[in-house]
Amino acid sequence: MDDIPVPLPNKPVRLLDQLRQFIRSQNKAYKTEKTYIHWTKRYIFFHQKRHPKEMGADQLEQFLDHLSINENVSKNTQKTALNALIFLYHQFLGIKLRKLKYKYASKPTPIPVVFTHVEANAVINALSGQYKLHAQLMYGSGLRISECLRMRIKDLDFGMNVIIVRNGKGEKDRVTLLPQMLIPALKQQVSLVEILHKRDMEDGFGEVYLPHALSRKFPSAPKQMAWQYLFPANNLSTDPRTGKQRRHHVMDSTLQKSVKTAICYTKIYKKCGSHTFRHSFATRLLERGYDIRTIQELLGHSDVKTTEIYTHVVKHGAMGVLSPID
Secondary structure (H helix, E strand, C coil): CCCCCCCCCCCCCCCCHHHHHHHHHCCCCCCHHHHHHHHHHHHHHHHHCCCHHCCCCHHHHHHHHHHCCCCEEEHHHHHHHHHHHHHHHHHHCCCCCCCCCCCCCCCCCCCCCCCCCHHHHHHHHHHCCCHHHHHHHHHCCCCHHHHHHCCCCCCCCCCEEEEECCCCCCCCCCCCCCCCHHHHHHHHHHHHHHHHHHHHHHCCCCCCCCCCHHHHCCHHHHHCHHHHCCCCCCEEEECCCCCCCCEEEHHHHHCCCHCCCCHHHCCCCCCCCHHHHHHHHHHHHCCCCCCHHHHHHHHHCHHHHEEEEEEEHHCCCCCCCCCCCC
């Protein structure tokens, strides 16, 4: 249950607990909270556990230089750390920093690795049960692994042939494709969830976790079928905040291990994993001539430049230059 916020005391005293409380008051995604806390801890420990109020722009520049020079992080990693620490100072502590001068990370953002269509299908066919359906959704709908596993029954719209992705990266909702060939399997999965939910209700359980205090606003919602996870875990788990036993969704690590095993079985020697299906989804659409703005919306990218990175992959393939030896 690593995507459920950890409990906090009513009146936090520790800096990190206070920071968590502040982040939650702004309704930011839990992944954002974990990222901000991670970089705040790294920053504090780098400076021998000094309080951020005792430090400022000079110490922040030293930390960013360290990430670039000593740890050789990518530009995106350095930018993530900077965003987290600017949030810490400007918004949480209310301390405005002067314009920073630091060494920008030189490690380039790598071109995404993609499966060919044959490779994607080979990995999918090496999987079974729910895991096969997970991979088909990531490849056929461009879902991130967390978006796939957090999906609820109500997010499937068979009438409109779309999947509604709620609270995706950047806390954005979006609509993406519902592959026609997956409809029978998805309807069967819904039927399996109905059976499992009925059994849980009979046993005195049947609740699921709802974010942003929705369970207080809609008290009956946690037990409604529409809110149940499409891919529930095999066992009930205990909510760390309330102590209630609930059925959460399948964990990311479980799916990732299954995909890695399937990749090894199919003897694909690329640096790839579950997220490669999403990269491959974008690349296939570009290869077929779909507008990059449409692909951007389907993927949920805030900036089209993020989507444009896939054009480099396509240019190295069918649209590239013919080798002299060929």
